[in-house]
Amino acid sequence: MKKLLTLAFLLLSLMSNAQQKISFAYDDAGNQIQRLMCLGCPAKNSGESPKEVADLKQEDLQKFFPTDVISYYPNPVKEQLYLKWELINDNKVTSIQLYSLSGQLVKSYNKLENTDNQTMTFGVYPNGIYTLLLLYANGEEKSIKIIKE
Numbered sequence: 001m002k003k004l005l006t007l008a009f010l011l012l013s014l015m016s017n018a019q020q021k022i023s024f025a026y027d028d029a030g031n032q033i034q035r036l037m038c039l040g041c042p043a044k045n046s047g048e049s050p051k052e053v054a055d056l057k058q059e060d061l062q063k064f065f066p067t068d069v070i071s072y073y074p075n076p077v078k079e080q081l082y083l084k085w086e087l088i089n090d091n092k093v094t095s096i097q098l099y100s101l102s103g104q105l106v107k108s109y110n111k112l113e114n115t116d117n118q119t120m121t122f123g124v125y126p127n128g129i130y131t132l133l134l135l136y137a138n139g140e141e142k143s144i145k146i147i148k149e
């Protein structure tokens with residue numbers, strides 16, 4: 001039940017963020033004639049080519065909040081997403097689940113207790129918005145919105 005509530009909240013927040021990427025067109029009488037949703041809008045750093053994982057620096061990694069221990073690069077992603085986390089109080093990431101915008105489980109990564117990073121291939125998935133759900137050993141969950149271009 002907790003997972004469903006988390007997923008529902010996440011989808012609701014994704015939909016509220018999507019409103020910022022919807023554009024409308026109107027005719028002279030004020031009637032709406034066109035509505036466009038841009039899921040693959042260019043990112044602010046879209047002119048840069050993605051770096052190799054070995055070339056990443058700490059400042060390249062994006063974080064949820066300044067105090068958070070989960071970092072990822074790049075977002076939006078084209079081919080591969082690099083995900084890194086720090087273990088605090090022996091609270092280990094046990095698995096990562098990738099969900100599509102419709103809530104369908106796309107991929108699951110298990111048995112991650114002995115690692116602190118994961119490289120995920122996105123090249124085979126269609127463009128859109130995805131949700132990464134990190135499951136911890138103590139039952140805690142964290143989610144990340146990832147845009148695939």
